[in-house]
Amino acid sequence: MSRRPRSRIRWNGDQVLGRARAGVVRGLLLGAEHLLAESRNEVPIAEGTLERSGTASVDEQDLVAGVTYDTPYAARVHEDLTARHSPGRKAKFLEGPLQRESGTITEIIAAQVRRALR
Numbered sequence: 001m002s003r004r005p006r007s008r009i010r011w012n013g014d015q016v017l018g019r020a021r022a023g024v025v026r027g028l029l030l031g032a033e034h035l036l037a038e039s040r041n042e043v044p045i046a047e048g049t050l051e052r053s054g055t056a057s058v059d060e061q062d063l064v065a066g067v068t069y070d071t072p073y074a075a076r077v078h079e080d081l082t083a084r085h086s087p088g089r090k091a092k093f094l095e096g097p098l099q100r101e102s103g104t105i106t107e108i109i110a111a112q113v114r115r116a117l118r
Contacts, residue, residue, distance in 0.1 A: 023116025027109030032056035
């Protein structure tokens, strides 16, 4: 009777999941920063206060990224489709870039996960 070869497998699941999660967090931040940069190309500029108030952030617990413009009038400027702005500047300065760049943002996140798992 021949003897069967033995194999040993070591499962590092927690380590793999931790690295994947770190990649997601990094990807979310880079994706949010990409969206912020794209939206800054369209945000209406009077004095530049609205543009400078833009920030990108990530909630690492819930794995949610956000881009915010923090002025009292940011939402009004974003939603007012009747307002006139300088050429290239417009309402929906965050929504438009998000719709256009969603594929790129997804790829940014995926690339960071792949990189973390190397």
